Amino acid sequence: MLRPIPTKRKLDDLRNYTIVGADIPETEIFRSDALIQSLSESPRSIGCIYYYDDTGSALFERLCNEPSYYLFRAEQEILTHHAKSVADMTGPASLVELGAGNAQKTTLLINAFMENHGPTSYAAIDVNRSILQKAAENLLSMRPDLNFTGIVGVYQTGLQQAATVTGPKLLVCLGSSVGNMYDDELRDLLHQVRSLFAPGDYFLVGIDLDKSSDILEAAYNNQSAILTNLCVLQHLNWRFDGNFNVFQFRHVAFHNKPLRRMESHLEAVQTQFVRLDKLGFSFFLEKGERIRTEIMRKVVICDFSKIFMNHGLSLVHHWTDHAKRCAICLFEVVNM
Ligand SMILES: C[S@@+](CC[C@H](N)C(=O)[O-])C[C@H]1O[C@@H](n2cnc3c(N)ncnc32)[C@H](O)[C@@H]1O
Structure with a gap:
């Protein structure tokens, strides 16, 4: 006799769970003051928390399946x-x-x-x-x-x-x-x-x-890593009504040996004027200027x-x- 295929139970059918803090305004999680400060500093940076909207979390799961990661x-x-x-x-x-x-x-x-x-x-x-x-x-x-x-x-x-x-x-x-x-x-x-x-x-x-640059740089330069990095800009665009043009940036990830860390950056391929309208914040980015998006200590x-x-x-x-x-x-x- 064929056994019925077990179907995945839906969350609502399951009793022992609670999700708290879902009502916290996202402005308290993705704090604009911290973002404005990090984008105003030299060199500019974006907190790695901005990797993780729904798209970013899905891309992280994809990254985990990359052979080099x-x-x-x-x-x-x-x-x-x-x-x-x-x-x-x-x-x-x-x-x-x-x-x-x-x-x-x-x-x-x-x-x-x-x-x-x-x-x-x-x-x-x-x-x-x-x-x-x-x-x-x-x-x-x-x-x-x-x-x-x-x-x-x-x-x-x-x-x-x-x-x-x-x-x-x-x-x-x-x-x-x-x-x-x-x-x-x-x-x-x-x-x-x-x-x-x-x-x-x-x-x-x-x-x-800590390990060799070859292994490290392969882990952070595969297709999923590149997409994950670029999607930070899309996250800022939807969250803060921004105008980052993803196609005008290139992904750069390298092993910073003296500081024992990998670094991911987004490099502007041409000079551009960036606006984040919801924050009333804007800045010029020179051609070749980089925004650091993440460090990964080794x-x-x-x-x-x-x-x-x-x-x-x-x-x-x-x-x-x-x-x-x-x-x-x-x-x-x-x-x-
Ligand atoms: C590198 S992933 C690791 C996920 C999982 N622990 C694993 O090992 O596969 C980092 C996770 O931390 C969350 N995260 C990043 N920054 C955070 C922060 N400041 N506070 C709370 N969660 C954060 C992200 O949404 C993401 O799910």
Whole structure:
């Protein structure tokens, strides 16, 4: 007899989920004062938060499937082999994830926690509401007993909400998202984590290890990476009524070896006058001038763990993929 094909359950049929913060005005998430400031500085830059409207989130998923973009597969490999060890080391904990995206890799962690420790709650923080709904739908169709909360907002506000959960917590940040932070942003995040979390809580962090320029530059110069970068301008156009002409920019991504990071830029191929009408902001961009759109730090574990230790986060263990391209580090919140 033929078995009926299981159909994916719709989010509305699933009970254990909440999405909070969906009513936060997007002007509080995509703050125009910060954008105007970064576009006025020399060199100009755009915060990497502007990668993530619905189109950008879909393009990020596509990037993760590019053969040269090893980061997703490396973290997936690590969690496939070691998620259970993470659950063993931390003991039962509520999971909170920064920049969860579609939470595809987190499924491995959630499964390990539920198998080791029984009912588990998971709070996913992200600026993109739609991707949180997708994460909820994927996770709950596999684990209907998971207690899922989506928190729409930036890391700072999301963390404040998530920290109110009682009991031990495991904060998670995958996809090398900490690598997108400048020094001061990383310091501020770690300071906030240390002030909101208690000794005995943990922080699991995915990082991209320093490696040859060839591998790095291939990962950030494939078709999906180029599209993702250019789409930042389209995001600014629809959000702020802008006139960026995407065809007058070229994608530039290179390994900045002295600063141990990859950088993505958009270079103007001709002089242009840019307006963001909703912000009442405009500027001239010279031919050849670049706007930096993202940094991606490439890390040496001992340097990185020192920064965490300075904020009361002690490295307990780290795991790498077989090619040693990426690492996932488990830090414990300790008394300072
Ligand atoms: C590099 S992707 C990683 C997604 C997922 N964690 C993974 O490893 O595949 C970064 C995610 O963080 C979200 N994000 C970026 N900046 C953020 C911020 N400042 N606050 C909250 N979420 C942010 C994006 O919407 C995106 O889903």
